[in-house]
Amino acid sequence: MDSKSCVVVIALVAVSSGLQLQTFHNTTVVIEAGFPGTHRGVNVNLSSTPYLPLVRYNNILYYFGTILPGNKEQVDLFCNYHNMKLVSIQSAEESENLIAGLEAFFQSSEVVLFWTSGRRHDNFWRWDSTGRPIHYTNWEKGEPNNSGGTENCLQLRFNTISKTLQWNDCACDASSYFICESRD
Numbered sequence: 001m002d003s004k005s006c007v008v009v010i011a012l013v014a015v016s017s018g019l020q021l022q023t024f025h026n027t028t029v030v031i032e033a034g035f036p037g038t039h040r041g042v043n044v045n046l047s048s049t050p051y052l053p054l055v056r057y058n059n060i061l062y063y064f065g066t067i068l069p070g071n072k073e074q075v076d077l078f079c080n081y082h083n084m085k086l087v088s089i090q091s092a093e094e095s096e097n098l099i100a101g102l103e104a105f106f107q108s109s110e111v112v113l114f115w116t117s118g119r120r121h122d123n124f125w126r127w128d129s130t131g132r133p134i135h136y137t138n139w140e141k142g143e144p145n146n147s148g149g150t151e152n153c154l155q156l157r158f159n160t161i162s163k164t165l166q167w168n169d170c171a172c173d174a175s176s177y178f179i180c181e182s183r184d
């Protein structure tokens with residue numbers, strides 16, 4: 001099944017049942033249909049109401065942008081338009097939750113790239129979604145290397161075989177998938 005089909009299946013499950021509870025890594029997950037802050041979690045009609053398939057881990061809602069990739073500016077606009085922010089990862093637990101969620105989208109052997117809200121400001125890194133410095137980190141070996149002096153945006157590398165989600169600094173105009181979040 002390709003990633004687009006997965007998204008459709010999850011959306012249909014959420015729409016038909018309202019809310020569906022699943023457990024990943026001992027965390028109760030609620031797959032919801034809706035926009036954060038609008039009609040979150042209610043039944044929606046596919047024929048007349050737009051929706052996003054959202055995944056909840058505790059107090060955080062995620063949207064996995066696995067259909068259309070874009071550069072950092074483009075995907076930032078997408079999240080903002082839907083009342084969300086590009087993802088931040090503030091703990092190892094949040095990283096594990098994201099890995100569990102991403103596993104549902106990618107069955108084949110590949111490395112898939114995702115934008116986050118992490119950005120280099122002079123010589124320190126900050127989550128632009130929260131305005132706070134980055135404390136928890138999971139950089140790949142040798143990263144951040146600021147190759148070419150232009151790698152100012154934090155990109156995730158999800159390895160579907162090793163089930164790892166490691167970080168790389170990347171040029172912000174590169175194209176990749178993305179993850180949006182909404183924190184209660």
Ligand SMILES: [Ca+2]
Nearest residue numbers: 145146168169
């Ligand atoms: Ca790099």
